[in-house]
Amino acid sequence: MPKTVSSFEFTLDSRPQDQTLTGWLYGELRSAILEGRLAPGTRLPASRDFASQYGLSRGTVVSVFERLQAEGYVTSRVGVGTLVNRVSVVRPARQMSVTPPAYVRRAIATHKLPRPLVDLPFTRGVRPFRIGAPDTKAFPAKVWGRIAARYARNFGSWLETEADVRGYRPMRDAIADYLRATRGVRCNPEQIFIVSGVQQALDLLARVLLKEHDQVWMEDPGYFGATIAFGNVGAEIIPVPVDEEGLLVSAGETICPHARGVYLTPAHQFPQGVTMSLERRMAILKWAKRTGAFIIEDDYDSEFRFEGQPVPSLHSLDNYSNVILIGSFSKTLFPSLRLGYVVLPPSLVDCFLAFRYQTDFRNSHVDQAILCEFIVQGHFARHMRRMRELYGSRLAAMIDGGKQHLSGLLDISNVQAGLYTIGFLTNGMTSRQAEKAAAVQGIEALGVDRYTFKHPDPKGVVLGFAAYPEPAIRKALIQLAKAFSKEPSGRRG
Ligand SMILES: Cc1ncc(COP(=O)(O)O)c(C=O)c1O
DSSP states (O other), X not given: OOOBOXXXXXXXXXXXXXXXXXXXXXXXXXXXXXXXXXXXXXXXXXHHHHHHHXXXXXXXXXXXXXXXXXXXXXXXXXXXEEEEOOOOOOOOGGGOOOSOOHHHHHHHHHSOOOGGGTTOSOOSSOOTTXXXXXXXXXXXXXXHHHHHHHHHHTGGGXXXXXXXXXXXXXXXXXXXXXXXXXXXXXXXXXXXXXXXXXXXXXXXXXXHHOOTTOEEEEXXXXXHHHHHHHHHXXXXXXXXXXXXXXXXXHHHHHHOTTOSEEEEOOSSOTTTOOOOOXXXXXXHHHHHHHHTOEEEEEOTTTTOBOSSSOOOOSGGGOSSXXXXXXXXXXXXXXXXXXXXXXXXXXXXXXXXXXXXXHHTOOOOHHHHHHHHHHHHTTHHHHHHHHHHHHHHHXXXXXXXXXXXXXXXTEEEOOOSBSSEEEEEEOSSOOHHHHHHHHHHTTOOOEEGGGGOSSSOOOOEEEXXXXXSOHHHHHHHHHHXXXXXXXXXXXXXX
């Protein structure tokens, strides 16, 4: 005669608030069976008794028993009751070994973290002066939410959508219009692919355009996201110096005249913040035309221009299809959206399509539809205007505060565009010493040397300003002044 279990280790109070009763009870019983606390052959109380013992509805208990039976954990038989089956017992999670299995150790040993990501002083929470973060508090979340709610009400129609690998067609139309109006880009929607941000664009482009040992120019210092993507396909990075006019094309031509291509951030050089001059733009286009090289133009935060006329994209100056433009909504809207775009020459579309198909097919259409409506209804342009003004005043606060509190220690550049600037150290510290000293004061100011290849330490730190209100900026600058007034600790640079 099977033994009927009469009490369990759990109580209703232990249910997390965000879990349904059914989900919680199922999880508890399943764990008890898997961990051997409910031995094979044990009889569970009748559903009616179980329900009254725990103050549950009988329907809840019956549906949990049915699910456990369907999954093979118990067997219910008329006249006998619900009996626990023999299943392989696993150790409870709290006793799980903390030693990583061999395959995990192998993976960790094989893949070294890229240098810009090693020993980051902070990993959680956005704090001054983390770069890359837009001010999400200023985002019109209610407007976005209203559009999303309308789509949610009619969700059935989104379960099956046109399977175009390039992305949701109205969204590609909207991007083509937007790029034509704001960046002078001449393209049709057939040339546009929606991707999950610049990083996916770089990953795909690297695989499409490069093979092992191919040489590719990178701005030095430059964007690590591109280095990672090119490194993953075994390409050889050729660092090319950057000055106040952008990439030194003549230096590139001397160092490696026949590189396959180049990655550039002409609107706002990462991380030095300079805008590429027209002369250099023409020079790089000429080089690409002559050698048949590609130019990947990362237009990631060109929208945020605070001074002078917007500089047209490199793409708009190119008559020979050498430029591939990539862009992202991570900065203009919010980072978790993970949507961006690639504008390809028509001749490359099919090849790129094949790679996208092999990777993840396409992005969710619903998100694109919401974004598309946000753009078409004028919310995007309105948000950009507001953010340009807000970020412009934050940059001004940064420059003023720098002059007031950091004179003789740090010279903060008055960049013309973007969400971050660079401060050059005038106190004798190396980039790494400054980064460490700032971290001690609770400030995130990453050393520019994280982003260099061959370039000697530029002795500077990158400072994001967009996500922080002016009082927070001033307070953090005072902390930085404290950090940078001290004698550098350790000589490691
Ligand atoms: C130079 C550069 N390009 C692109 C991006 C955005 O990339 P994603 O669209 O993958 O978020 C960043 C983000 O920090 C960046 O610094």
